[in-house]
Amino acid sequence: MNLIQDYLADLLKLQKREDGREPFQYRDVSVETGVISRSPGSARVKIGNTEVLVGVKLDVGTPFPDTPSEGVLVVNAELIPLASPDFETGPPKPESIELARVTDRGIRESHTIDVEKLCIKSGEKVWMINVDVYPMNDDGNLIDAASLGAIAALKSAVLPKYDEKADKVEYKEFTKTKLPVKALPIMVTFGKLRGSLFIDPTRREEKVFDSRLSVSTLENGTLCAMQKGGFGTFTKDEVLQIIDVAIQRGKELRKIISK
């Protein structure tokens, strides 16, 4: 492991990466929507060899007492053992909870979804949105893949038919009503290894880097979420540099899902 760390750190000092990328070069990204016919909104995101599948499910439920006229958004991530030799079956580990909560905050705090439009009857019935993230192959940077997948899936999602009198959701019948998506937050993650910063870490880079910082930004360049992880540190100047690159790369990634 230390040999890989030495090797990757030495490469970064020369402004190079193992896969031929430059430090701030993102891998190729592709986004497909409508990939799960049973789901009213779904997406498959590929970042290099990383692949995640995201599905939205909609249901009608009771709102939280403190927000009686707002729909509810919940993001969950399942790190299934199919996707990596490092994932195990069993109860969720801190890594999968962090992934879900960071993805969730990126969407929630940017007010991506106009939750007030998801109210059916104040205090009684609102739409509940569940976003489930399943990595299919983890080659690093699941945070960005999950966030991109979640926003693409939500953007493509439509409401299923709801019979208000019978209080029944017809899960198999999709209407043409789209979810009220009003912003497109984009998460961009950086790694740091022995003082060198780089974007979009691969799994091998994640295994040896000192720390990471994820920054979610909106169209107008404002920040809506940040999260640091790992046993290393960042300086203030590094954070500000990362924010600049995150805004810029965010614009490029946003174009892919805006199509």
Place this chain on the structure above:
Amino acid sequence: MGGIGGPEKLIVKGKRLDGRALDELRPIQIKAGVIKNADGSAMIMQGETKIVVAVYGPREVFPKHFARADRAHLNCVYDMAAFSTPERARPGPSRRSVEISKVIRDSLAPAIFLEKYPKTAIDVFIEVTNANAGTRVAAICAASVALADAGIEMRDIVTAVASGKVDGQLALDLFELEDNYGEADMPLAIMPRTGEITLLQMDGDITKDEAAKLIEMSMNACQKIYELQKRALRDRYATEGAAAEETVE
């Protein structure tokens, strides 16, 4: 952030609803050595927020497969007591507490010479007994004092504070109303000697310039908290014996 049902204004005539100025910390008290059974411990009161931290270790690792040949296994558990919040908090881990435990671990680890304690575990147990915002950052402040109290070798004490945006203005050390109804919240931890950032989270809506200002504001405040942490450790050992008689209220 920005829920309904909050107060109309959070800042009135330049003062916050609890009477503080925008760049003013809540009153903070830190005390080391509050739990006799622990190898190291500390308590922090920051406004109404009250947290107790115990450190056990370096000790045998359990479960055994967590043991690392080249360094200590650092385990942090953040827990909210059932009575610490207005509505009863269900005891046991929640998704929130699991994530906070992880970010606290990531914020303390850079300061600890983990490589000096191979094949051992260092357990940090954090109990929030009364919660009024800023619990993760207060927990970090108390935990690093508890680690030092346990005699664990460290590069520096980690100091943390949250700041954010309230009614369009940048404010230090948010309390509950501001945390719930403000526009943004940014917890930050540093090692004050070098200024290296060991925890950075943010949610809300801010510009890059505001982020830079919040980092600056929090870093300055951390220097003040740093002095309180050092004083707590000095007090503990200046009056050893006398302090050991006292326990947590």
